[in-house]
Amino acid sequence: MSRVYNFSAGPSTLPESVLLQAQQELLEWRGSGMSVMEMSHRGKHFAIIAEELESDLRSLLAIPDNYKVLFLQGGASAQFSLIPQNLLNGKTKACYIKTGAWSEKAVSDAQNYCEVVLTASSEAEHYSHVPEPATWLIDSDAAYLHYTSNETIHGVEFPDIPDSKGLPLVSDMSSNILSRPVDISQFGLIYAGTQKNMGPSGVTIVIVRDDLIGHAPKTTPSVFNYAEQAKNQSMLNTPATYNWYLVGLVLKWLQAQGGVAAIEQRNIAKAAKLYQAIDQSALYHNPVAIPYRSRMNVPFILADDGLDKAFISAAEAQGLYELKGHRSVGGMRASIYNAMPDAGVEALIAFMAEFERSH
Amino acid sequence: MSRVYNFSAGPSTLPESVLLQAQQELLEWRGSGMSVMEMSHRGKHFAIIAEELESDLRSLLAIPDNYKVLFLQGGASAQFSLIPQNLLNGKTKACYIKTGAWSEKAVSDAQNYCEVVLTASSEAEHYSHVPEPATWLIDSDAAYLHYTSNETIHGVEFPDIPDSKGLPLVSDMSSNILSRPVDISQFGLIYAGTQKNMGPSGVTIVIVRDDLIGHAPKTTPSVFNYAEQAKNQSMLNTPATYNWYLVGLVLKWLQAQGGVAAIEQRNIAKAAKLYQAIDQSALYHNPVAIPYRSRMNVPFILADDGLDKAFISAAEAQGLYELKGHRSVGGMRASIYNAMPDAGVEALIAFMAEFERSH
Structure with a gap:
């Protein structure tokens, strides 16, 4: 692998x-x-x-x-x-x-x-x-x-x-x-x-x-x-x-990325894309009020939690790992820290859309 | 290097x-x-x-x-x-x-x-x-x-x-x-x-x-x-x-070395060789009573502490590093833990003998 x-x-x-x-x-x-x-x-x-x-x-x-x-x-x-x-x-x-x-x-x-x-x-x-x-x-x-x-x-x-x-x-x-x-x-x-x-x-x-x-x-x-x-x-x-x-x-x-101000702009863009994908879908939901949504950790639940296991295993098959939410809240969570590349967030969004279409 | x-x-x-x-x-x-x-x-x-x-x-x-x-x-x-x-x-x-x-x-x-x-x-x-x-x-x-x-x-x-x-x-x-x-x-x-x-x-x-x-x-x-x-x-x-x-x-x-009993035999042999070299020399001295000498850390002082700097720099030139004793006791110290190969101890002993001959 x-x-x-x-x-x-x-x-x-x-x-x-x-x-x-x-x-x-x-x-x-x-x-x-x-x-x-x-x-x-x-x-x-x-x-x-x-x-x-x-x-x-x-x-x-x-x-x-x-x-x-x-x-x-x-x-x-x-x-x-x-x-x-x-x-x-x-x-x-x-x-x-x-x-x-x-x-x-x-x-x-x-x-x-x-x-x-x-x-x-x-x-x-x-x-x-x-x-x-x-x-x-x-x-x-x-x-x-x-x-x-x-x-x-x-x-x-x-x-x-x-x-x-x-x-x-x-x-x-x-x-x-x-x-x-x-x-x-x-x-x-x-x-x-x-x-x-x-x-x-x-x-x-x-x-x-x-x-x-x-x-x-x-x-x-x-x-x-x-x-x-x-x-x-x-x-x-x-x-x-x-x-x-x-x-x-x-x-x-x-430092080579341009420092904290530069990485903030990338973090804003990565998080905005992912929250938009969640908000526009009928399957995924994020429960946090918009002004307080984390740019780093994006929890989301599936409308049918019976699909959780299928979601996780299909994601892994696409090389998208560790999406299971914390046991205390359930659902999913995508942590998208500084080191998560744009391409990773885009791959996740594409996968989520495809999973929604097929389920 | x-x-x-x-x-x-x-x-x-x-x-x-x-x-x-x-x-x-x-x-x-x-x-x-x-x-x-x-x-x-x-x-x-x-x-x-x-x-x-x-x-x-x-x-x-x-x-x-x-x-x-x-x-x-x-x-x-x-x-x-x-x-x-x-x-x-x-x-x-x-x-x-x-x-x-x-x-x-x-x-x-x-x-x-x-x-x-x-x-x-x-x-x-x-x-x-x-x-x-x-x-x-x-x-x-x-x-x-x-x-x-x-x-x-x-x-x-x-x-x-x-x-x-x-x-x-x-x-x-x-x-x-x-x-x-x-x-x-x-x-x-x-x-x-x-x-x-x-x-x-x-x-x-x-x-x-x-x-x-x-x-x-x-x-x-x-x-x-x-x-x-x-x-x-x-x-x-x-x-x-x-x-x-x-x-x-x-x-x-x-485990691959044979475990703790096997490494102990190597540690006994490494330490014995080094203490023998110290005890037989006129330049080096270890102050610890024989039954309580550490197999792991071998401190020794030079009869003339004016030679300390020359000893350390000549040792480094031979690829023997970190021999300076702790600042609280001075002199030298060779730590010869499990991972120090026999060859390292032998190289140190040979260097010490050569340094004594030339000083």
């Missing part, structure tokens, strides 16, 4: 040119005599990889100098617990907005550390939209306001940066980081697992404003204390070195 | 056949149409990789059925905090043996969670040996006894499994796991980062006896709660999938 179009929600498809470069350099990196996997993280070769990684990310996202960039382990899910540990700083409350399964988990874990003020929730409407800001409850005594900028399971994305009324704004951007420009200066902290838009799994990016760190209690594991890791360039202990290298390759690929 | 002999303490050299297989499969794994990096961790292909990984490790180490095997993120250093969180179970003390820099760090982090009973320490003798068991102070009210089976910086290794007088025995085996057979049933918990004998960095193995888990307080991050991860086959959140795959390749390589 040749390579397929892989619509997995994460880990997810990577640019073929990145894989080819990793393949070419696998046994030896730039005349170093060794694989990146074998390099000491304290050595001169890996120092170049680490420096380029941070400077490329800072440049792609225009990260201001008063923000630290950390490359940690544990996934965004670990941050659900580590953010309150690092940021509460003596406060006893934090505000959370619930717009899907991932913000639900963030709330659930935060409750082990503080009182969660539920600023807004669309749970009663099956997470089909983002609640109107006029209805939000923001407690000025809270340490921060947390939201999930894109919900991979429910396919809901914030169209704009929310107004946190002065609280430090914290965002889980795991599934839409680097897909659109964001004004970092409006945030206290941004975090993201790498396995959607940045590379394989195994690295968690934390971008955090200087003044918010340094107040973690001593029961925060030292390798997850933001201030300790910032002082040590994320090398308080051995980082996931090969994963850093792979993320670095993806960032260089993104 | 061609590939060198890399004596790095970790990340460290990998078997060339493993790198070649990873290179060959990089764009597509076993007809799956995708790279392992791109696979959903919930998909049928990755399920095979995950199952083979656990069953190969269980078989290589003869892990009894009443032990869970977890594949986590964060490194062994994260476990310095996570072990007390998971294992204290209401107790307020834990026993620790200090035999080098790594057990020092384990003690320092554990003190944030409980009273540390210092069972034994060789700190006053510059970590040149393991203190005599007759002198150990074991508190029967402690939750466990922790030791570091091999100290990478000081080059000290426990020749036998210590007698914990009935306490659950906990061991950081990061730097000698899979280098020699161990009777797992004598342990409560074994943990190890992968970047020495098991693959690249990014995975932490935890092998833990069933009855010890399930008592973590709710302030333990859920992805680091052993019972939660055990229930979810280490996939409570997205694991470091590609790293799991690479560790799996190293385990299959080890």
